[in-house]
Amino acid sequence: MEKLQELQNEIICAICRGYFSEPVTITCGHSFCRACLSWSWRVGPTAFSCPECRQVPQVRELPVVNDCLAQLTDLSRELCSLLLQSAEGQRQCVRHKKALKLFCEDDQIPICVRCSQSPEHGAHKLSPVEEAAHNCKKKLQHLWNHVGKHLEEAQKLLTQEERSAVDWDWVITGEYNRLHHFLMEEESQCLERMRQEERARQDRLSQHMQTLQDLMQELQEAGHQPNVELLQEVKQLLGRSGSVLSQRAKAIIPELREYHIPGMIEMLSHFKVDITMVPTSVSPFLTVSEDKKSVKAREGWKLETKHPEDTVCHYVFAEQAFSSGRQYWEVDVTQLPQWILGIHTPYLRRKRGRNVDSCTSTFLLCCVKKEEDYYLQTHPGSLDHRVKGPVLRVGVYLEHNPGTLVFYNVLQRTLIYRFYPILFTAPVTPIFCPGPPLPGIKSGPMTLCPVDSHLCACCYSRL
Template sequence: MAVTVEILKKMQSEITCSICKDYFREPVTIGCGHNFCQACLSFRWRVGAPAFSCPECRQISQDREIPVVNRRLAELTELGKHFSSKLLESNEEQSQCVTHKKPLKHFCEEDQTALCVTCCETPEHGAHKISSVQEAAHKYRRELQHIRSHLGKHLKKDEQLLAQKKKPAIDWQELISSENKKVLTLLEEEESRSLQRCKQEEKARRDRLKQYRQSLQDLMLELQETRHQLNLDLLQDAKQLLGRCEAVLAQRVKAVIPVLEEYYTPGLIEILNKFRVDLTLDPTSAHSSVTVSEDRKSVKAGEGWQVETKFPDDFPFHYVFAEQSFSLGNQYWVVDVTQLSQWTLGIYTPHIRTRWGREVNSSMILLHCIKKEGEYYLQTYPGSLNHRVKGLLPWIGVYLCNGPGTVVFYNVLQGTLIYRFSALIFRWPVTPVFSPGPPLPGTNPGPMTLFPADSHLCVGCYTCV
């Protein structure tokens, strides 16, 4: 039997693709003599590549097209799969209980142990859930295959992320540099430090993503190897393997979605305060699900704004507009969102396009704060910001510059940039918009409040209002 098993392993290695680690599907043979699945080789030999090399020996191939299917190898693969299956069944039938010397044909779910028919009748397992070895193995194979498919989808997405250009979706270096130039030479030293931090954090983010990808690849290999395991060997480790897979998937958000970093700009808030405007809310523009205060300085989610226990991706934001609109100059306003977990701030204008003439498919520029699975996120619309935040942001500043077409959001308490929209051309007028929700289920959130233009706000202090 040992000789047969060795022959089986040798045969399996000959009919297994070294790329996908599975039995050949439509195998092809390339010039160096190595064999691969046609689809696997096609994925590796990308169109337009300067040269094709063997994924196994790296020998450069003179061919520029994928070879035709090797029919004899395909037939041999089918025979090998059939023989392997029969041999595995034969080996399982010979497995015996050490105590009772009877075949191990049953499996205890509670103890994760193979049993013979006599073991099943003992008091130790009498109240446990017992199934046949074949049924239990089929169940775990199905679960492992499902999670392998799930891991494969994440692995593909993460490969695409790492295949992107090194330049991040948000050019923090350009944003930070632009903000620091406002205070000229006194900010050069702080700018240099911030840019260095940005590079280090981007490198750290990519390193985390690479580590997470490696974890996915390692699990994929482990799951692949279970395809060739005996049922008893599979059942011994299946539950632990499923647990590791779930633990890795639970870390995906922290590995893939970055935390919004704080890049402090000295004197920034003091400069912006020179452009503060006094806003009031327009009750006639308010949605029925929000309530405007009598002094028109705050807005609160009303009782009619009901949400489901689990938010859909497109849950509604109900707005109220400011009474004031702007056509020229620079304006800056600050909003207190301390009592809210979810909110939206921004501007509305009838038409927006970029300076290069491209239409923007939106009449609003918005910053959302939302909560998902215990984490808070800041997202822009439109835009590419989708970052986690370390904690709730109490005061948000909004800066509007109508000349060059700029809308910027700031964390007032920290004196840091959140995100900037630039190179925009507005159709006047431009109106500030506000949304105090949607409220989280089971909560009673407070109001979203506009700070008066003459209120004193400074970085790092709640007591200056």
Template structure:
């Protein structure tokens, strides 16, 4: 019997998978001769971080495709299972109770000991759960096999987690994410460029039609001027009314609407350069600064000014000055229908209460309110557009090294205008103008947004 048990152990080894340590299930054999369960080998290869190889000898297979099931090895595995069951049944007769001289056919679940029929009649095991050996052994064997599989899974998880701790794994994973992000941005860029191309084409068509209409009407006016007096008088009123109509359409035809082209992740990227800025009350002209030095409001003295065009150069400067680096700040302009933002690329001086620096050194983004809507333009720049809706918050990004200044619509995550300022000298100072206020209205504040404040569509109404 011992020889049979030894032979059984050798046969069991031959039909055991070295990955799951159980009998083969759909065994496949690699070219190197080693065999594994089909699912075990597939899982092992899926988790591999390097070239696929035999889990036992590490030889690289000729093909990465799994081989067909080895039917002969599968049949041999079934034979070993049956033979193993027969050997186990035959070895049970060798164990018997020394006290009663009977074979152990029962098992005490509580004491975890084999029993014969005579043992069950004693008071020692009274009330205990007693099961036939033929039922208890397969149940415990199944529990042990389940536990073995669970331990194997935990082992593979630990192996996978250990592999993930390598710097190479994280480098590759992060690189893949950047490539994915790059692909997404390239796709978004293509869509945006195509949209701009179509809108430019439509605007070109409108301007061409507008020009043609003006030319035709100009010829009619010339023709009318050559008519006899009575003929001229009959059509004069109609021609004048049409002239007024054509002239009134000029603004909407010539001045384009400022389009919004959202750039995913733009504001999040700029926020890494966010600077906590405060105002310098000593530099204020025709405005008042709040106690926390974050808000500025136009005063009543503003209404007495004579030159409305110069009104956009009254305001206040920030306390901070910049001569290098990158800086980003946001300004809440939801309470001011007209405003100006920008930088003053020079040292700011005051003499007798008046500025002595030249206005030409300023660069401003200016918003103006008119009867038919809002208009936005730049001082020292080419922007001159209408706004579909007011902009509640403006982001300003200064990159001193390349002499550039950019303005953003924070809510729409889109660029308003960007200019490269080659006239930067020593210091650059941010500038804020909360006006001029509209006649008959109470001036509202322009506010510097704290570093930790963020704007979304749901909070615009409360801004």
């Protein structure tokens, strides 16, 4: 058997591990199938090198078929087949203990002569094992060549993809650099507008102060005039005083600035979370819908304090609490003249020098209507600004670390206010308050917008 194994090794191709087919021998002395060597030289790591010893022959062309080796292969293959058939206990039928000399093409199994005479294989197509094995190896060789061609095609496609990836990497990087440049220009222009508006506001305040000083001077001088002269000018003086004082609100009360940040709302949409409200409210003045997506104020609720943070019993909490990551949700407040949105956390660390205090905290954005004007206020915080009109949809962005809470006017695509930094040490829960309602004004629900909602052209027609 050892000699048989040595003989087989001499007629087997080192590439396909099968008997030689059109064997060729290169200058280093190693032999291969002609098709195997051709394929190896096309896709190998080193062009024209020997697949076995890696030597590069001087003549870089496929050699002619080695006829002697081809004849030796045929003779050796037949000899090996005969030796295998005559080997003790080699390939015997389990049922009849006879040599497996036939191959059933229908069942694709080798059988003995007695099996071929049984009704089980009587009508089947049979062939000698040697012939069946030879045909099978030809099929395998053909399949191997076919797979090799596919591998070669895949290698070419991979090379093309690698070149394409390098090109796209350069293109995409350039586009992001262009976007960064555009955003930097927008930032610069926005900051310049802020400075101009700040200077304009300071100029208005200075002019208003000068007008008040002139009015005070005029009133003081009028008080020292003779009675008749005073009475003759008092009508104009009182009218002028009323006009000056009526300008106080425009001059003193700040108006919330609107600064559009391109692409911010679209970017935040990647962090949208599905939020639902706790269905059972602790307040008798609030009703949560069956789908837990909206809350509405009941009749009988009246504002009894000027500080919204003191009306915590009239809040509805979200069922979800967040202790990490980034979250974004939007709330429709179109049908509400007054509302409160924010977050609640059980414990908050506040640094005071070297000491750290723990307390229960809420961070709120409140909309308050006074006469015909709307005001946005924060608690805590310094925001108490008039807005041009009601805010219809509010976006809330929460980032646990670093602690950040930001409110956006979604339809206007503008920033309202940002709390930062907040040192959260416990889960954060969104809270909602659809009120308090105003006398004589019918309020609707405060509704959580669906996660998959998108603004369309009709949304902007309402602005």
